[in-house]
Each structure stands twice: as C-alpha cells, then as structure tokens.
Amino acid sequence: MGGDFMDGIIKQGIEEIKREFDTEVAEGKNILVTGGAGFLGSWICDVLVESKANVICLDNFSSGLKENISHLLGRKNFKFVQHDITQPIFFNEEIDIVMHLASRASPFEFEKYPIQILKANTLGIWVALGIAKKHEAKFLYTSTSEIYGDAKEIPTTEEYRGNVNPIGPRSCYDEAKRCGESYVIAYRMQHGLDTRIARIFNTYGPRMRAEGIYGRVVPRFVEQALSNKPITIFGDGTQTRSFCYVTDQVEGLLKLAFSERAEGEVVNIGNDREITILELAKLIKELTKSSSEIEFHPLPKDDPMRRKPDISKAKKLLGWKPEVELEEGLRMMIEWFKEKER
Numbered sequence: 220m221g222g223d224f225m226d227g228i229i230k231q232g233i234e235e236i237k238r239e240f241d242t243e244v245a246e247g248k249n250i251l252v253t254g255g256a257g258f259l260g261s262w263i264c265d266v267l268v269e270s271k272a273n274v275i276c277l278d279n280f281s282s283g284l285k286e287n288i289s290h291l292l293g294r295k296n297f298k299f300v301q302h303d304i305t306q307p308i309f310f311n312e313e314i315d316i317v318m319h320l321a322s323r324a325s326p327f328e329f330e331k332y333p334i335q336i337l338k339a340n341t342l343g344i345w346v347a348l349g350i351a352k353k354h355e356a357k358f359l360y361t362s363t364s365e366i367y368g369d370a371k372e373i374p375t376t377e378e379y380r381g382n383v384n385p386i387g388p389r390s391c392y393d394e395a396k397r398c399g400e401s402y403v404i405a406y407r408m409q410h411g412l413d414t415r416i417a418r419i420f421n422t423y424g425p426r427m428r429a430e431g432i433y434g435r436v437v438p439r440f441v442e443q444a445l446s447n448k449p450i451t452i453f454g455d456g457t458q459t460r461s462f463c464y465v466t467d468q469v470e471g472l473l474k475l476a477f478s479e480r481a482e483g484e485v486v487n488i489g490n491d492r493e494i495t496i497l498e499l500a501k502l503i504k505e506l507t508k509s510s511s512e513i514e515f516h517p518l519p520k521d522d523p524m525r526r527k528p529d530i531s532k533a534k535k536l537l538g539w540k541p542e543v544e545l546e547e548g549l550r551m552m553i554e555w556f557k558e559k560e561r
Contacts, residue, residue, distance in 0.1 A: 228555045229425050232466040233265050239470045239542075242270035244477045249314050251275045251356075253304045253347055254321030256283030258427045259361070259419075262469045263318060264288060268297050275310065279303040281335060282323045287426055305342040307349075314354040318476055319347040320361045322396075325428075325435055326389065326519065333391035340395035341402070348406045357413045359476040360403045364420040364489065364526055365393040373493075374529040377418065377485050387521040400485070407483060415481045417472055420489025420528045424465025424548065425555040437462060437549070440500055441556050444509035454518030456497025459525045463490035464548035467541040474537040481536060487528040490541040506549055 250267055254260040255276030260283065267274045268291055276288055277300045291297040302308050304321045322339040323332055344360065351358040367375050368383035383393050406412040421436075429438035443450045471488035475481050494502075500513055533539045 226555070226558055228551050228558070229265070232425070232551075233262070233269055235466050236266050236470045236473070237269060240266065240270075240473045241477070245270040245272040245473075247271065247273070248316060249273045249275070249312055250316045250318065251277060251310070251314050251350065252318045252320065253277045253343070254283060254319070256280060256285060256288045257320060258287075259422065259465070259469065259472070260320045261287035261426060262465055263320070263472065264291060264297070266469060266473060268294055271296065274298070275300060275312075275314070277302050277304060277308070278321070281332075282325075282328070282428070284426075284428075304346055305338045307346055310350065310354075314350060314356045316357045316359070316476060317347055317351040318359045318361075318472075319344055321347075324363070324392070326392075326522075329389055329391055336391045337395045340399040344399045344402045348402060348412065351412055352406065352410050357476065358403065358406070358415070359472065360399060360414070360416045361472065362396045362400050362416050362418045363393070364418055364487070364528065365389065366397045366400065366418065368393060369521065369523040370525065373525050374491060374527045375487070376529040377487055377532055384521050388519065389521050413482050415475050415478075415483070416485040417475050417488045418485065418528075419468065420463060420487065420526060421460045422463045422465055422468040422489075424552055427465075429556075436460070436496065436499070437503075437552065438556070440503045441507065441549070441553055444503050444507040444511050445553070445556060447510045449514040450500045450504065450511045451514050451516055452496055452500055453516050453522065454496075455515060456500065457495055458518070458522065459493045459495050459527065460499070461490050461493050461527045462499070462545055462548070463488070463541055464543035464551075467543050471533060471537065471539045474539050478537055484532075484536060486533050486536060487530055488533055488539075489528040489530060490545075491528055491530050492545060493525070493527040494545065502546070503549060503553075506546070507553055
C-alpha cells in the first residue's frame, strides 16, 4: 500500500472542515478521543490538532489503524495512548472534552466480535463517562442510526423509539448503542454531566476500510469496481441508505461537541438523500468506468430496509447540513483509493 494517509484529498477535507467549524472554540482545550485511530476518530484528531487543541488519542487498534495517526505522532499537541477503553485508565492532565467513538462498527464484525462490541459500548462508555465525571468535562457519545433498527418512520426523527430485535445478529451493536445512550442519560441525570449524543447515519470517505470483514458497503463497492471484480449486493438491492461524506459528518460531530446550546441533546447527523443499494452500485460502476458484474447474495437477517434521517434538528440547533453531493464524495473516495494503491 503506497501513499501517506495524510494525502492531498484528506488535507483538503480538513481545511474544508476548519472553514465551517469555529476552530477558536477548540484552541488550547484538552480533548480525549477514544477510538481516535479509527475512520472518524482519526479525522477528528486531525482537525483538532490543526485547531491547536491538545489531543489525547486512545485506541487499541482492534479496528483502528496506526497509519491513520502516524503523521500526528511528532506533533507537540498530540499524544497517543494504546489502551482498551473497557479497562479503567486515569489521566494526570486535565481533560475538557471526552469524545467517545471507540467501537467496531461493521455489520460483518457483529458475528465475529459481538462481545467486544458489547463491551466497548457498555463497559467502555462507563469508563469514558467516569473520566468525564472526574474532570468535569463535556461528553460526546457517537451513537448510531442502528438504534432505530428497521425503522417504520421515514424520514426518522430523534423521537422515534426504534424497532430492534434484542436477540438478533445485530443486537450486539444496536442494543449496546442503546445501552450506551442510557449510560449517558444516567450520568447526566445523576451527576449533572454535560452530555450530547450523535446518532450517526451511514458515513463514507478516505480511511474507511474496504478489506475482508471490515469492509463497509461504499469502500467495498469502490474496491470491487476498481479491480473489475463482481460488485456484491446483499438482497435484491432495493434496500436504501443515506450516505454522508466524512467531512460533513466530522463537521457535524465537532459542532455538536462544542455547541453550548447542545447540552443534553440527541441529534441525527447524516445526509438525508436516500438511495437504493443497487443504484449506489451502478453509480460507483459508472464513476470508475468498471466492467464489474453485479452479483446478488442473500440478505443478512434483520438488515434494515430503509434509512433516511430527519436532520431538521441538526440544521436548527447546530446550523449544520451536509454540503457534499454523493457523486462528488464518491469521486474523492475513488481518487483516494487509486492513490493509496499506487
């Protein structure tokens, strides 16, 4: 694998986020990012380091990658701690904000690592909330649209309570995230902690893993298309998702983490453009000029049929909305994949 994981496309993306995010609110703050070597975590670390925050990145590399943060290791305002957040840890330095992103998130990992996923979002969030309580820090939890399950309300608002199978193959993730949200609310109620919860919808972009069991749908389709391998769709492809480019997602998360108005709030962060998986495969095939065939495989149990967020709360509360069109984001991701393989 060639190239630097801090290449031109990522640098350009970080500059775009900084233009939309008030970097002055982060300057000089001590911020703990759990899962900081992961896809979203590493982007957040990049933006915060560039915003002159003092960043402590915690990761055990279960799904994060060292190359996502290797370019930051020499920076004075960046510190890396290799640690499993499900185990207690104490910090001597003061911490102003805890951003808890640590968790495996690929549906293909649910079957192989269900216990680790459960622990990251129960024991892990308990440890992370304990750190925030000790330091009287703000706390951001990255929850997920998975807590809605196979939603019957489309577009889905934050008030929707979910349609989840507690003993299904996805329960290790969706029920753990629901439990994580309960922990956040409990710490807010009992200890007066300043908390905010982001419910993230499907996100894609550079640094997202494509290979093996880690592969998510967009990077997997891109990799398959670029190598002219069959593009593998689960089910008949009529199920929908709403894809948010990473720069939009990270901007939304940072605005939620730092906004004084967002204390105690739960906010959907995602793109509200809905597309079928078959349409996505055809679009990626077209953009890559690929000769890949499209193959259909059995749909996994409890796979949600539709995903589309109602983002009116994020627009009103944070002044945030996604700006990157799907075609533009896919072009950047395709270019990044090509660069990475050189």
